[in-house]
Amino acid sequence: MAMIFAPTAEASVPLNEPLLVVGGAVNGESGGITEVDFSTDDGTNWTTADAHGERWSVVLWPSVPGPLTIKARARTASTTGPVTVSRTVHVGGTTTPPLAGDTLLILNETHSPTINDPDTEAVELGVRLRVDRAGSIPAVILYRGTYTGPVTARIWADGVLLAEQDAPGAAYVQRITFGTPVPVAPGTEYVVSYYTPSGGYRATQDYFTGNVVQTPFTLPVNAGVYRYGGGFPADTWNASNYWIEPIFRP
CATH class of the missing domain: 2.60.40.650 (Immunoglobulin-like)
Incomplete structure (x- = not known):
């Protein structure tokens, strides 16, 4: 099937x-x-x-x-x-399918294998996205790699930091909830990211080779971004996915 x-x-x-x-x-x-x-x-x-x-x-x-x-x-x-x-x-349409409530961006595995990157440098990892309606992002889901210590989740709009939230260590998968839901609206590109001080992140190369459209999100080609040392991530590498998924609240 x-x-x-x-x-x-x-x-x-x-x-x-x-x-x-x-x-x-x-x-x-x-x-x-x-x-x-x-x-x-x-x-x-x-x-x-x-x-x-x-x-x-x-x-x-x-x-x-x-x-x-x-x-x-x-x-x-x-x-x-x-x-x-x-x-x-x-x-080329403008339809906006209805949402029943909080909606998670689910980045399913593709044909490309996912690895736990052995990199040990401090790095900010994230994903670029747009939304098709006004709402907010109350939380993100982070899939952890070999580094399981504390991290910081962040949301940016056009390079400007909107919110950040420190989170304790965790293994495999972790929900990080912001102190206040972060408003988002159509027409702006957002980046949802997290900072790891010791690398050890999950990654899939050759993932964002096309637009990912998952209502209400659209993620462009090369949506996965990073920046060594932390800060606003804008660098790309082989269309990689770094496995951070926002939750949208209508």
């Missing part, structure tokens, strides 16, 4: 810009999933996506305004499964 995690159904995606489609696939056979195919022309033509284990991804270039339907199917050693997922987005 194939699945699509991003982009969000009925979301608006940029015209003539790369769009990252991320999905998964599961199967009960001992051989597991061998390939995942996708189609953007209602199943007339199928193309094999890049896959790693039970995760797959592909970069599309939507060039025609209007609805775009993405279909996916999984293949095993013995069979090609039926279409199990179909997702429609709006190219």
Whole structure:
């Protein structure tokens, strides 16, 4: 069975810009999933996506305004499964799908492997993003690497620090809540980041090779940013993802 995690159904995606489609696939056979195919022309033509284990991804270039339907199917050693997922987005549109409440940006694994970087230098790591409606960011979720000591989470707008929050040490995954939710609005690029004094962070190269559209967030190509020594991060490296995810509150 194939699945699509991003982009969000009925979301608006940029015209003539790369769009990252991320999905998964599961199967009960001992051989597991061998390939995942996708189609953007209602199943007339199928193309094999890049896959790693039970995760797959592909970069599309939507060039025609209007609805775009993405279909996916999984293949095993013995069979090609039926279409199990179909997702429609709006190219060049302005739709804003409703939100039920607090919404986490979920950066699912792609076909690229994730590592615990052995770097031990002090560094600020983050992600650039925009939102499609006014709201706030009350907290972030941080996926930790080998360094499990204290960190500081920060939110920036156009290079200006809006808020920061110290957090104690933790292993693997940690929620960091700001003292006051940080207001955000359309038309501004924000950076959500964290400072680690001893490196040891989680990273995935070749991740942000296309826009990630997950309502209400849009993350551009090369969204992952860093700065050695701390401070506003603006450097990029191989489209890396540093695994910090904001929570949006409408």
